[in-house]
Amino acid sequence: MPPTDHAAHVEQTLLQARALIESTVSLNRRRPAKGPAAPHTDVAVVAEAVEELVRGARHAVCVAVTSADTFDRIARKALTTLEPGLAVRLLCAPDVADESLAVLTRDAGGRLEVRVSGADLRDIVVVDGAAALVRAVAATGQATLVHDPAAVRALELLFAGAWSRSRRLDDHLALSPRLRSDLTGRILERLRDGQTDDAASRELSVSLRTYRRHVAEIMRELNATSRFQAGVRAVELGLLTE
Known part of the structure; x- marks a missing residue:
């Protein structure tokens, strides 16, 4: 692919990812057949999806958390189930960063790296460059699962850009x-x-x-x-x- 075409493709992919992030989307998952259908705002369903994504990771997990709320607790709980050998990055907003994250890092035995960013983040989980979960901006319990390769790659690029401009947790706490x-x-x-x-x-x-x-x-x-x-x-x- 010529360089100009490649650049145009990357730009279009990033634009599509941003549109995806900023739209109000829902997580199309259901409870077991015996129970009633779960509304897309059900936090328990989001927690289940995050845990399933992290549990299925084989190589890398990238997580961005924007505020100290339910999603923050969901992400932290999921990260306690990490398998050995995973490269895990947690990027959080300044008001999320505290000593408890330092404890979480130590408990992870070097598998988890935490950084702090003042950039305009979105709550996301990206696993192995193959799947992602994005929480909607407007509604706390709404999220979507993403499997489209181009969209997942764009989310990875957005995360990597914010990560490169972030600071280490220890530096932030100091x-x-x-x-x-x-x-x-x-x-x-x-x-x-x-x-x-x-x-x-x-x-x-x-x-x-x-x-x-x-x-x-x-x-x-x-x-x-x-x-x-x-x-x-x-x-x-x-x-x-x-």
């Missing part, structure tokens, strides 16, 4: 609460983009004096002697993309 805050992230973005203090303070709806005080505190937290050095350090810690 950060002060100030550096983990949303305001710090927004200030760092403006420093990276080269905005003047005056323009940045107006965008953030804070006084110029307050903005400069925040910048000075961030630099101190990052042990940086210049704004450029602070930017470099922020990238190293995964607080900023390059």
